[in-house]
Amino acid sequence: IPQAAVLTRVTRAAVIEVTNEDFVRTARAKGLSRRRALWRHTVPNALLPVVTMLGLQIPFLISGAVLVENVFSLPGIGTLAYQALSQRDLVVVQNVVLLFVAIVLLVNAGTDALYARLDPRLRGRT
Structure with missing residues (x-):
């Protein structure tokens, strides 16, 4: 459970950070809906820190x-x-x-x- 909390916190921080980037703001300004901008631009770019944390947590959980x-x-x-x-x-x-x-x-x-x-x-x- 503590590892899930850490992963959730990293995911949230990454999504918030990427949401404030210029390319997401530009996509929204061009008329993309909030949901479409989230799934098309924000989530793929926010996955890198999540994958990093998951890669570090799996050996910890196995041990x-x-x-x-x-x-x-x-x-x-x-x-x-x-x-x-x-x-x-x-x-x-x-x-x-x-x-x-x-x-x-x-x-x-x-x-x-x-x-x-x-x-x-x-x-x-x-």
Whole structure:
């Protein structure tokens, strides 16, 4: 829930910031309705900070699974990691950590790919 609040706050701030930009004001002055200007110009340009925050929050939420699964006695990768750690099963701990690292790398790669899709200025860069 706290992560959702942070994401909502960033989204709101980004939309307000982009709404005050000149190109949105120009679109409104040319006769575009408020709703159409919002979805056509504001939202696509406000998505970059939202994607950034989401990319940072997903690994945090995945690592929080260890705590949530143990508090509520749920079976899962978090419980496996905790049990392996408490039993000093090094091989399982290494594999779970490797899995978490792979997930974080995939999320970062997905965030970068989404950035390139949302911002045409980044499409030519590698």
